[in-house]
Amino acid sequence: xxxxxxxxxxxxxxxxxxxxxxxxxxxxxxxxxxxxxxxxxxxxxxxxxxxxxxxxxxxxxxxxxxxxxxxxxxxxxxxxxxxxxxxxxxxxxxxxxxxxxxxxxxxxxxxxxxxxxxxxxxxxxxxxxxxxxxxxxxxxxxxxxxxxxxxxxxxxxxxxxxxxxxxxxxxxxxxxxxxxxxxxxxxxxxxxxxxxxxxxxxxxxxxxxxxxxxxxxxxxxxxxxxxxxxxxxxxxxxxxxxxxxxxxxxxxxxxxxxxxxxxxxxxxxxxxxxxxxxxxxxxxxxxxxxxxxxxxxxxxxxxxxxxxxxxxxxxxxxxxxxxxxxxxxxxxxxxxxxxxxxxxxxxxxxxxxxxxxxxxxxxxxx
Amino acid sequence: xxxxxxxxxxxxxxxxxxxxxxxxxxxxxxxxxxxxxxxxxxxxxxxxxxxxxxxxxxxxxxxxxxxxxxxxxxxxxxxxxxxxxxxxxxxxxxxxxxxxxxxxxxxxxxxxxxxxxxxxxxxxxxxxxxxxxxxxxxxxxxxxxxxxxxxxxxxxxxxxxxxxxxxxxxxxxxxxxxxxxxxxxxxxxxxxxxxxxxxxxxxxxxxxxxxxxxxxxxxxxxxxxxxxxxxxxxxxxxxxxxxxxxxxxxxxxxxxxxxxxxxxxxxxxxxxxxxxxxxxxxxxxxxxxxxxxxxxxxxxxxxxxxxxxxxxxxxxxxxxxxxxxxxxxxxxxxxxxxxxxxxxxxxxxxxxxxxxxxxxxxxxxxxxxxxxxxxxxxxxxxxxxxxxxxxxxxxxxxxxxxxxxxxxxxxxxxxxxxxxxxxxxxxxxxxxxxxxxxxxxxxxxxxxxx
Numbered sequence: 001x002x003x004x005x006x007x008x009x010x011x012x013x014x015x016x017x018x019x020x021x022x023x024x025x026x027x028x029x030x031x032x033x034x035x036x037x038x039x040x041x042x043x044x045x046x047x048x049x050x051x052x053x054x055x056x057x058x059x060x061x062x063x064x065x066x067x068x069x070x071x072x073x074x075x076x077x078x079x080x081x082x083x084x085x086x087x088x089x090x091x092x093x094x095x096x097x098x099x100x101x102x103x104x105x106x107x108x109x110x111x112x113x114x115x116x117x118x119x120x121x122x123x124x125x126x127x128x129x130x131x132x133x134x135x136x137x138x139x140x141x142x143x144x145x146x147x148x149x150x151x152x153x154x155x156x157x158x159x160x161x162x163x164x165x166x167x168x169x170x171x172x173x174x175x176x177x178x179x180x181x182x183x184x185x186x187x188x189x190x191x192x193x194x195x196x197x198x199x200x201x202x203x204x205x206x207x208x209x210x211x212x213x214x215x216x217x218x219x220x221x222x223x224x225x226x227x228x229x230x231x232x233x234x235x236x237x238x239x240x241x242x243x244x245x246x247x248x249x250x251x252x253x254x255x256x257x258x259x260x261x262x263x264x265x266x267x268x269x270x271x272x273x274x275x276x277x278x279x280x281x282x283x284x285x286x287x288x289x290x291x292x293x294x295x296x297x298x299x300x301x302x303x304x305x306x307x308x309x310x311x312x313x314x315x316x317x318x319x320x321x322x323x324x325x326x327x328x329x330x331x332x333x334x335x336x337x338x339x340x341x342x343x344x345x346x347x348x349x350x351x352x353x354x355x356x357x358x359x360x361x362x363x364x365x366x
Numbered sequence: 367x368x369x370x371x372x373x374x375x376x377x378x379x380x381x382x383x384x385x386x387x388x389x390x391x392x393x394x395x396x397x398x399x400x401x402x403x404x405x406x407x408x409x410x411x412x413x414x415x416x417x418x419x420x421x422x423x424x425x426x427x428x429x430x431x432x433x434x435x436x437x438x439x440x441x442x443x444x445x446x447x448x449x450x451x452x453x454x455x456x457x458x459x460x461x462x463x464x465x466x467x468x469x470x471x472x473x474x475x476x477x478x479x480x481x482x483x484x485x486x487x488x489x490x491x492x493x494x495x496x497x498x499x500x501x502x503x504x505x506x507x508x509x510x511x512x513x514x515x516x517x518x519x520x521x522x523x524x525x526x527x528x529x530x531x532x533x534x535x536x537x538x539x540x541x542x543x544x545x546x547x548x549x550x551x552x553x554x555x556x557x558x559x560x561x562x563x564x565x566x567x568x569x570x571x572x573x574x575x576x577x578x579x580x581x582x583x584x585x586x587x588x589x590x591x592x593x594x595x596x597x598x599x600x601x602x603x604x605x606x607x608x609x610x611x612x613x614x615x616x617x618x619x620x621x622x623x624x625x626x627x628x629x630x631x632x633x634x635x636x637x638x639x640x641x642x643x644x645x646x647x648x649x650x651x652x653x654x655x656x657x658x659x660x661x662x663x664x665x666x667x668x669x670x671x672x673x674x675x676x677x678x679x680x681x682x683x684x685x686x687x688x689x690x691x692x693x694x695x696x697x698x699x700x701x702x703x704x705x706x707x708x709x710x711x712x713x714x715x716x717x718x719x720x721x722x723x724x725x726x727x728x729x730x731x732x733x734x735x736x737x738x739x740x741x742x743x744x745x746x747x748x749x750x751x752x753x754x755x756x757x758x759x760x761x762x763x764x765x766x767x768x769x770x771x772x773x774x775x776x777x778x779x780x781x782x783x784x785x786x787x788x789x790x791x792x793x794x795x796x797x798x799x800x801x802x803x804x805x806x807x808x809x810x811x812x813x814x815x816x
Contacts, residue, residue: 029727036535
């Protein structure tokens with residue numbers, strides 16, 4: 001069929017053969033399959049996440065001026081420097097090029113106040129990079145989110161300096177001492193509720209709008225919900241995070257807060273207040289979704305998100321701290337290996353055979 | 367009709383446009399062919415000709431060996447030369463027999479008479495013909511087809527599936543066969559159905575081959591006696607994996623460790639169906655096959671009918687060689703996901719060479735094995751839903767007990783997990799090693815018990 005019965009094609013002439021260039025075998029790479037790769041590499045993923053943080057960085061600059069940039073630059077530079085020095089000390093190839101330390105530095109900076117002294121920033125970076133990440137073996141081995149651990153350590157160790165929050169737009173490049181400071185809405189609400197005052201102000205649309213755009217006191221990246229949401233949508237569009245994590249965190253907080261409001265009104269402000277204030281948005285989109293410290297399966301991600309949402313609410317409403325996002329993330333990070341173990345997916349065809357829709361038919365061809 | 371969509375899988379840029387839809391071409395007669403003896407899974411056939419014997423195209427040169435084996439035939443008319451060692455397609459040197467052509471007239475051996483009235487022929491004779499024709503699986507593993515068509519009597523088979531998914535990127539040889547020889551493919555399928563004693567035939571083709579789907583659908587009307595259903599499947603790799611294909615078409619899941627026949631299915635590649643048709647209706651044994659020669663460096667990519675035993679260098683010469691400004695980094699027999707990299711241009715084409723793919727140096731994947739980010743991409747894309755990230759770490763640390771517990775033996779080795787890994791970790795490579803080690807361990811244990 002394909003070659004005729006009498007196929008007498010002459011051999012290709014020698015002249016024709018010389019024109020044809022054949023691949024050089026000495027250049028050939030020998031390795032087992034697969035031979036092609038798709039998708040971004042680790043460093044590119046880190047860079048994409050950093051790009052998604054840009055709206056939050058711009059918002060921080062708009063509301064807190066040059067102090068915001070000062071804190072971000074110090075945190076980022078010292079995180080990268082500690083990563084480099086650690087690699088130098090343990091005689092390993094420098095891993096600064098994977099941009100994970102830069103990302104940790106940026107997240108750490110966005111998690112603290114614009115008035116944080118430089119030494120606190122540097123100490124926090126040291127804890128985040130060396131103690132929370134490198135001693136475990138570096139990128140991919142750390143059980144806890146480095147930025148969250150760094151922030152918690154700073155909050156514990158320098159709680160005075162860490163709870164000084166500038167009023168937005170109050171200073172641009174004036175010295176720190178001249179800044180107007182204010183408590184965060186979360187702590188104001190907690191003390192108001194503690195004293196039995198009305199919480200109506202925190203549920204007013206004017207306040208909620210300011211909280212959404214970012215005109216409230218707080219950490220650099222936490223105040224503007226709008227900026228974090230833009231970055232978060234970018235993360236989901238680039239498929240850098242599992243959407244299940246932020247969605248389950250936010251949904252859990254919304255449900256829990258509305259239940260509390262329903263059964264004991266006056267304990268805490270409404271759902272939107274809790275969603276728009278504090279580190280919830282930044283934590284849900286950028287911190288909890290850190291690939292290394294979140295579960296690998298979809299089911300696990302939902303369990304993880306629900307756990308964080310519950311812990312945040314419990315700490316905020318019943319705990320002594322006004323904000324608990326970093327605590328919730330670190331606590332749930334500790335459970336990730338367990339979650340992964342129990343949300344283990346069954347391999348294809350592991351369960352009993354399900355009969356398909358075709359009826360078994362047997363017959364002889366006539 | 368419902369299509370079951372399996373979880374996982376991915377669709378890389380498939381570059382099928384390089385070779386799809388082009389006219390099939392033939393290779394000119396070469397002065398020398400080297401036919402590898404052991405081309406099939408199982409034992410090698412035994413050489414039954416000696417140096418200097420005159421052979422015709424299709425003359426038996428090696429009888430089937432003991433057990434799992436198929437015979438081998440001469441791809442051209444000529445003289446038998448030396449038995450030599452040549453680089454094999456799966457690495458290592460393998461035994462091969464040379465066939466020298468001295469401008470002899472190319473004629474077919476007529477020892478296998480055509481069987482035009484196959485519908486009235488006993489099943490036994492048809493099965494014997496498939497064996498005599500040397501037909502093996504043409505997709506990848508080269509499993510002897512006559513064994514596939516002889517399920518043990520206690521297994522009830524009710525569905526024959528013709529695998530035309532061709533999910534591997536770059537390859538279009540099955541596509542070409544279905545476009546241009548749909549009737550032959552379906553008659554081959556009908557012969558298999560007769561042997562199995564069933565009437566239900568499903569043809570699974572990925573949606574990105576509309577011409578093939580149309581052509582197979584048209585051809586299916588003209589074949590009486592069997593119910594042929596052509597189904598368009600979602601475009602994703604590994605749609606053509608046996609278990610995935612059975613699930614997509616019938617909704618039946620082949621449990622881990624079981625065979626397709628346990629759920630009443632037999633899966634045959636469309637290339638093998640064509641070979642069966644050729645062996646039964648024309649009496650031509652499997653001595654040449656259609657192969658996609660493709661890749662960005664290739665001057666003239668396309669689908670070529672290549673006699674088994676033609677060396678790679680001759681094939682590439684006839685495809686115009688490589689472009690002047692290219693730097694070929696890899697030559698692959700098969701597709702880019704599961705094919706084998708070659709190191710020599712002397713490798714002959716064998717029965718399961720579905721494609722010859724050249725990759726630019728910049729296109730070749732580098733598995734640098736960075737730290738795992740636990741991003742879950744591998745878990746998300748694994749068609750078997752294995753916990754790839756933890757499994758890969760267990761295998762790397764040679765904790766085969768954990769690997770066994772986490773079902774490493776269910777791995778298809780499709781390579782998706784390695785391809786999508788941002789840290790460029792060689793996941794599937796670890797699994798292959800673990801599977802081999804585990805098999806060795808179980809052999810050792812069996813021997814101990816004896």
